[in-house]
Amino acid sequence: MNEATARETPSRRPLGWVLLEFFGSMNLAISLLVIIAVASVIGTVLQQNQPYANYVLKFGPFWFEVFGWLGLYDVYGSGWFIGILGFLILSTGVCLYRQVPVMLREMVRFRTQVQLDSLRGFQQRAEWLLPGWDGERVTAEATSALRACGYRWRLQNYGDHRVAAGMRGGYHRLGYLFTHAAVVVIGIGGLMDGNLWLKLKEWRGQIAIERRDLASGEVPAISRLQPGTIPAFRGNVMLPEGSAANFVFLRLRDGYLVQELPFAIELKEFQVAYYDTGQPKTFISQVRIHDREHLGDQPLEATIQVNHPLVYRGYAIYQSDFGDGGSKLELSAWPLAGSRSEPLELKGEIGGTLKLTGSAGSLRVELDDFRLFNLLPEPDAKPGDRKFRNFGPSVGFKLRDAAGQAREYFNYMAPARLEDRLFFITGMRTRPGDAFTYLHIPAANNSPERFLKFNARVHDTERVRALLERATPAADKPEFQHDLNLVRANLLDLFVKGGFAAITERAKAVVPPDRLPEATKLYLSILRDTLAEIFLEILREEGVPVEQGVGAAEDAFFNDAVSALAALPDYGAPFFLQMTRFQQVEASGLQVTYSGGTTVVYIGFALLIAGVFIMFYTAHRRVWAWLAAEEGGTRLVLAGTSGRRQADFAREFARIEAVMARRFGVEPQPQPVPPTHL
Amino acid sequence: MAVTHEVMLESWDQPAPWRSLRAWDVLWGLLVLAGSGYAYMLYRPYMDGYEVAIQSGATLALIAWGLYWKPARAFTLVVTGLAVIALWRYGNDLGLRRSNFLLKYFLESQAAFMWMSTLYVLATLTYFGALLSRSDFTGRTATALTWSATVMGLTGLLVRWRESYLLGADIGHIPVSNLYEVFILFALITALLYLFYEDRHRTRAMGGFALLAISGAVAFLLWYTLDRQAHHIQPLIPALQSYWMKIHVPANFIGYGAFALAAMLGVAYLLRVAVEARQPTGLLARVLPPLELLDDVMYKAIALGFAAFTIATILGALWAAEAWGGYWSWDPKETWALIVWLNYAAWLHLRLTKGWRGAPMAWWAVIGLFVTLFAFLGVNMFLSGLHSYGTL
Numbered sequence A: 001m002n003e004a005t006a007r008e009t010p011s012r013r014p015l016g017w018v019l020l021e022f023f024g025s026m027n028l029a030i031s032l033l034v035i036i037a038v039a040s041v042i043g044t045v046l047q048q049n050q051p052y053a054n055y056v057l058k059f060g061p062f063w064f065e066v067f068g069w070l071g072l073y074d075v076y077g078s079g080w081f082i083g084i085l086g087f088l089i090l091s092t093g094v095c096l097y098r099q100v101p102v103m104l105r106e107m108v109r110f111r112t113q114v115q116l117d118s119l120r121g122f123q124q125r126a127e128w129l130l131p132g133w134d135g136e137r138v139t140a141e142a143t144s145a146l147r148a149c150g151y152r153w154r155l156q157n158y159g160d161h162r163v164a165a166g167m168r169g170g171y172h173r174l175g176y177l178f179t180h181a182a183v184v185v186i187g188i189g190g191l192m193d194g195n196l197w198l199k200l201k202e203w204r205g206q207i208a209i210e211r212r213d214l215a216s217g218e219v220p221a222i223s224r225l226q227p228g229t230i231p232a233f234r235g236n237v238m239l240p241e242g243s244a245a246n247f248v249f250l251r252l253r254d255g256y257l258v259q260e261l262p263f264a265i266e267l268k269e270f271q272v273a274y275y276d277t278g279q280p281k282t283f284i285s286q287v288r289i290h291d292r293e294h295l296g297d298q299p300l301e302a303t304i305q306v307n308h309p310l311v312y313r314g315y316a317i318y319q320s321d322f323g324d325g326g327s328k329l330e331l332s333a334w335p336l337a338g339s340r341s342e343p344l345e346l347k348g349e350i351g352g353t354l355k356l357t358g359s360a361g362s363l364r365v366e367l368d369d370f371r372l373f374n375l376l377p378e379p380d381a382k383p384g385d386r387k388f389r390n391f392g393p394s395v396g397f398k399l400r401d402a403a404g405q406a407r408e409y410f411n412y413m414a415p416a417r418l419e420d421r422l423f424f425i426t427g428m429r430t431r432p433g434d435a436f437t438y439l440h441i442p443a444a445n446n447s448p449e450r451f452l453k454f455n456a457r458v459h460d461t462e463r464v465r466a467l468l469e470r471a472t473p474a475a476d477k478p479e480f481q482h483d484l485n486l487v488r489a490n491l492l493d494l495f496v497k498g499g500f501a502a503i504t505e506r507a508k509a510v511v512p513p514d515r516l517p518e519a520t521k522l523y524l525s526i527l528r529d530t531l532a533e534i535f536l537e538i539l540r541e542e543g544v545p546v547e548q549g550v551g552a553a554e555d556a557f558f559n560d561a562v563s564a565l566a567a568l569p570d571y572g573a574p575f576f577l578q579m580t581r582f583q584q585v586e587a588s589g590l591q592v593t594y595s596g597g598t599t600v601v602y603i604g605f606a607l608l609i610a611g612v613f614i615m616f617y618t619a620h621r622r623v624w625a626w627l628a629a630e631e632g633g634t635r636l637v638l639a640g641t642s643g644r645r646q647a648d649f650a651r652e653f654a655r656i657e658a659v660m661a662r663r664f665g666v667e668p669q670p671q672p673v674p675p676t677h678l
Numbered sequence B: 001m002a003v004t005h006e007v008m009l010e011s012w013d014q015p016a017p018w019r020s021l022r023a024w025d026v027l028w029g030l031l032v033l034a035g036s037g038y039a040y041m042l043y044r045p046y047m048d049g050y051e052v053a054i055q056s057g058a059t060l061a062l063i064a065w066g067l068y069w070k071p072a073r074a075f076t077l078v079v080t081g082l083a084v085i086a087l088w089r090y091g092n093d094l095g096l097r098r099s100n101f102l103l104k105y106f107l108e109s110q111a112a113f114m115w116m117s118t119l120y121v122l123a124t125l126t127y128f129g130a131l132l133s134r135s136d137f138t139g140r141t142a143t144a145l146t147w148s149a150t151v152m153g154l155t156g157l158l159v160r161w162r163e164s165y166l167l168g169a170d171i172g173h174i175p176v177s178n179l180y181e182v183f184i185l186f187a188l189i190t191a192l193l194y195l196f197y198e199d200r201h202r203t204r205a206m207g208g209f210a211l212l213a214i215s216g217a218v219a220f221l222l223w224y225t226l227d228r229q230a231h232h233i234q235p236l237i238p239a240l241q242s243y244w245m246k247i248h249v250p251a252n253f254i255g256y257g258a259f260a261l262a263a264m265l266g267v268a269y270l271l272r273v274a275v276e277a278r279q280p281t282g283l284l285a286r287v288l289p290p291l292e293l294l295d296d297v298m299y300k301a302i303a304l305g306f307a308a309f310t311i312a313t314i315l316g317a318l319w320a321a322e323a324w325g326g327y328w329s330w331d332p333k334e335t336w337a338l339i340v341w342l343n344y345a346a347w348l349h350l351r352l353t354k355g356w357r358g359a360p361m362a363w364w365a366v367i368g369l370f371v372t373l374f375a376f377l378g379v380n381m382f383l384s385g386l387h388s389y390g391t392l
């Protein structure tokens, strides 16, 4: 098969021939297969097509540039990768071009020109001298035996001898042809569907990708594609319920293009159904297609589901994502920093911004995420237990200060039960991509109010002082009492500003090291007493009887509240945003594709399957009966070869031989019978 | 153990396949048709056109399998019998799996998988025992153990299929939907492929090696069950709710199973080469399977695996075209499937066009298993993508 590669190199050849030689060589083909395999790994190790900011964060500015230049953020669309694929197609094409004529000839040619010596050299052979048989009869019997064994044959009479050349399974060669043609066909189809066209247009300066965050209508013409300008694309659009769009976004590197559609898709309704476990069961978009030209005034109603796309005029529309379409929220902003404890009532919607002014200047609250369900691993579960719990609705938002710095928050609406106590959970992170750290606000009567009042009171220096003075039992040394109250107020202040860490810092600063543990313990216990008194006052105001001491629940609440207070300085927000009501508006993420190459690729698939099976499971087999008259009889030499599946053929040959032997009434010759395990 | 010419002659004078059908063959075909027809009557209201097509295809494939390889018939009948008993015992009450003796200790899917696991490990040891002791009886015992394990495994899968419906009509699905289930499928298919070659080549020398891969899968399964509790039946995420899953996944696992088998034969090959170099007359050199045999079966397994994997990848592409909006998205799982495929394409080219044989090809087959393993395990564990079903 590899005649071409094995041929020696003469001194001078035309360039075309050399190129043909190079591209058609088996070594190149095998190298390409391996190279593509290895290159493909890159794109699976490095997540592709992420926002470019993520890459900068990951690699630093220098390597970010280098990797970008190498096209590693979109390996499979990069010039070099497509180039290698092109090489493979070319190489396979050249291989086909050179092999096909040979193979077609092989398929139909009976090889009647064989030498006796070469037949005798075959591994599968038998030879008899048949006394009393004349050539005609031997020929007739041998050829009919061949036919009985499924072989077609052709007879050639050379005067002194005759050769009946039989063959079977000539179509085996089609296997090679189909398989390799399939590689070329699929490759071409794939290139048609790839982003080659966009690249070409971009290179010619006909389009430019847009990197700004614009509404679709504002995107300039240079970044817009009219329907039909490229033969294949794959774009996305997020449609809130009740809205319509006649375009999709094509993401490209760190920007996008707008591909216009010749029709509009309206999202009537988006539904998510859930299993009893809370996992999503189906995502369904009820859509209307508006297309005056083809549908008139009557829109087309359709349902799109995962695994059930809608194909309209060659455009396939898929359910691919979902999100928020501007859910309406009511929120209570509970102050965390001052002595005020009444919440500020707010209204907003996802995608919108609220402005708040506080002591720290003005803040922007960017509401960007609402979720109805949050199915998370059960926090109390043992590791490996695959239990999930639905933590209910949540709101995610960014808090941006005047300098533009933002922190992200993620608040659950309802309190969650953790270790048998209820908490409002709010997550915070300073950098996108980091894990959230969570603040657990203890809930009383399903409300964060008690904690927030407690917190406000702790901040209220006036009332704290009054309380301390009132609550302290009269002592014999009033100045000492005054000093103690000062210490208590100071410790409280430190705690409010910096948590427990601030207390230990202070201890370190004022106490000699040998007495440090003792002093810290004392400070903490003083602080705790102070906090307890404030807490008791809050309870009293609520009407909870505290004269007999507090119950276990209040005690636990107090401990949780102190932990939460200690964490507040790191929380970074001057308020706690509690979602009190919502009206969900869903959005459905639809993907619209148009791929002109699909049919081509599918034809390639069919060829590939047919080819592989023909190649593996059929074999081109040849059997020769060579016969010549000898004194008193005829000499018959039987020999055969198979291009594939030698072991099977050895057995088949033994059978042919046995059939012949029976017809001629001789013994089969045992030597070529294969050991059965082969 | 050469086959005599009489035997060959006997089976020779049968020019056309249909004329060579005997009463038993016809009976087999009719039996499968009847069974499939009955199942069709029972479940017709719940099947759509695609599923009816898949059932018809599976019926024909099963008939063909039994005609091509006789032991498949007894296997099918035993598995069907056991599964029917289990279904009959269950009725409509899943709770019986805790209380009914037969179900609890034998036919309930977890019990069946435990039997399968135990029997496969025993079979592995027995095969090696037979290899070293050269005892024919031990060898036959190993084969029997492997068959029994496979029967239990497939029965367990069928029963699990039913159990998933007993859990809730909307939860029911064919048990090839997560890593736990496909590992069982992997063990079964690898075992059946091995048993086929054992039968066709009339040697049990390769058994221990082939079963080693299965024992590895069993070890993973046990860890996955006991440590990760992965055996619970989970409802299907939307992306998997498609008839394509029924054909795409099994086709893939014929490929994986065949590649794993080839790799284990590669190990045997390399071992034998090493042994022959060191102690050409030692016990191992005498009992290990011969090199030509290993080379031949390794090639056949890779060829079969390649063909199955080609089909599976194409089915995957067709499914992707329906689920994700394009037949190819360079998602990590797809990409790794391509890598596996290209790897074996290169292997086949070297062998067929360059005539490479021997240790290098055996090494390559072994390394190929790691590539394959990454494609079917590593990708799910380490890489994210459409196949990890994070969101939709």
Ligand code: HEM
Pocket: A001, A002, A023, A024, A025, A026, A029, A088, A091, A092, A093, A095, A096, A099, A176, A179, A180, A183, A612, A615, A616, B303, B345, B348, B349, B352, B353
């Ligand atoms: C993605 C690209 C390719 C794939 C998937 C592929 C696949 C295959 C397969 C599966 C076989 C059959 C092995 C067997 O019969 O067991 C084969 C054989 C062969 N391939 Fe390729 N091939 C590719 C590219 C090439 C190229 C570029 C060449 C030319 C240099 C080539 C030349 C051959 C030849 C000469 C044979 C032997 C045919 C025979 O003996 O009947 N292949 N190929």
